[in-house]
Amino acid sequence: MRHSQQNLSSVPWPPLAIAALGFACALLIGGCATTTSSTGRKQYVGAVSQQQLNQLGAQAFDELKGKKPLTGDGKQSTYVRCVVDAIVRELPPQWQQGGWEEAVFVDKNPNAFALPGGKVGVYTGIFDVARNQDQFAAVVGHEIGHVIERHHDERVTRQMGASGAVQLLSVLAGARYGEGGSQIASQGGSILAQGGFLLPGTRQQETEADVVGQRLMAQAGFDPRQAVDLWQNMLSASGGSRPPEWLSTHPDPKARIGELSKRAESLMPVYEQARAAGRKPKCG
Numbered sequence: 001m002r003h004s005q006q007n008l009s010s011v012p013w014p015p016l017a018i019a020a021l022g023f024a025c026a027l028l029i030g031g032c033a034t035t036t037s038s039t040g041r042k043q044y045v046g047a048v049s050q051q052q053l054n055q056l057g058a059q060a061f062d063e064l065k066g067k068k069p070l071t072g073d074g075k076q077s078t079y080v081r082c083v084v085d086a087i088v089r090e091l092p093p094q095w096q097q098g099g100w101e102e103a104v105f106v107d108k109n110p111n112a113f114a115l116p117g118g119k120v121g122v123y124t125g126i127f128d129v130a131r132n133q134d135q136f137a138a139v140v141g142h143e144i145g146h147v148i149e150r151h152h153d154e155r156v157t158r159q160m161g162a163s164g165a166v167q168l169l170s171v172l173a174g175a176r177y178g179e180g181g182s183q184i185a186s187q188g189g190s191i192l193a194q195g196g197f198l199l200p201g202t203r204q205q206e207t208e209a210d211v212v213g214q215r216l217m218a219q220a221g222f223d224p225r226q227a228v229d230l231w232q233n234m235l236s237a238s239g240g241s242r243p244p245e246w247l248s249t250h251p252d253p254k255a256r257i258g259e260l261s262k263r264a265e266s267l268m269p270v271y272e273q274a275r276a277a278g279r280k281p282k283c284g
Contacts, residue, residue, distance in 0.1 A: 032157050037149050039208050045150050047157035050116070057115030057152070061103070064121065071104040071124060075284075080104055082283035083133060084120050087140050090219040095148045110237060114143035116152050129233040133283040134217070134226035141213030141220075149212055151205045207251055207259070214263055215270070221279035224267040227260045 033046035048056075071077060080102050088100050100118040107123040110130075114120045120143065130136040146152065210227075218224040235253045251259075 035150070037208060039149075039211055041204060041208060043150065043154050044157050045153040047160045048153070050153070053152055053156070054117035057117035057119050061101070061115055061117070061119040061121065064105070065103055069106040071106055073104075076124070076127075077102070077104050079133075079136075079284040080120075080122050082281065083137050083140050084144075086220040086222070086279075086281045086283070087137060087144055087216050090216050091144070091148060110234065112139050112143050114140075114147045116147055118147075120144070129237050130230055131233065132226065133281060134223045135230040135233070136283075137217040137220065137222035137281075138213060138224075138227035138230045141216040141222075142209045143213070145209035145212035145216065146205065149205070149208055151209070154205070155202070203251055207256075210251075210256065210260060211263065214260060214267060218267040218271040219274055219279075221271065221274040221281050224271055225261075225264040228257055228264055231257045231260060 032044050035043050035045055037043055084100055084102050088096055098118055100120060102120045102122065104122050104124060108125040108128075109123050110125040110128055111123040112121060112126050120140065122139075126136070126139060130139050214224050214227050217227065231253060235257070238253075
């Protein structure tokens with residue numbers, strides 16, 4: 001007998017099914033390696049090898065280059081390469097090997113990304129908010145920070161754990177309530193996994209990338225105070241509108257600006273030392 005979704009949605013899930021979500025996530029992730037990021041945050045990684053991550057990054061990069069138009073502005077491409085090269089020179093040696101590839105995509109959205117395997121993508125819309133080389137270095141440093149802190153590895157490992165937990169929850173709910181129960185458990189489990197398991201980690205990653213990226217830009221001779229101006233520009237460009245923080249993959253912009261401002265002052269000696277050592281990028 002098939003149950004209606006309306007009736008099932010009003011039936012509380014059994015405690016065993018709820019507990020299974022957390023248990024399965026912990027069980028699946030428990031089989032992977034535990035490491036510590038440069039900021040001291042505990043990470044679960046190792047669901048796939050670094051070589052596989054690099055291959056996935058290269059494949060995704062090539063696919064995007066095949067789908068989105070690339071800029072024909074040579075000056076723009078040279079500018080991006082200059083900033084990326086300056087940041088990359090400050091990376092640990094293992095992250096400099098193989099070189100980094102950049103691509104500038106014609107897209108009005110203010111966006112950029114970095115992928116395992118040394119890939120950096122920039123949308124032309126980012127230049128509307130990153131209005132000088134220091135602000136753009138804050139963007140590049142942040143995105144490369146995701147790579148060197150193994151956030152892609154961490155995300156893949158977490159998602160594999162969450163996927164397995166949802167499947168287990170679906171089986172348990174199906175045994176109790178039938179096919180309709182299994183469907184609702186899968187839907188509810190996905191919401192739980194995204195909102196209660198995946199996204200909090202993602203916000204932590206964004207904050208960590210801010211910390212690492214701002215440090216990298218200072219070490220490369222870019223003014224770390226300009227990271228604050230960048231996010232003020234981003235906030236102004238968005239008109240102050242944004243999704244609720246609980247459902248966002250990025251920290252609250254105003255809180256983010258506050259943290260960037262505090263760190264900028266502590267990073268000024270690093271910036272001044274870099275400039276004194278001759279690291280004075282002139283990208284544009």
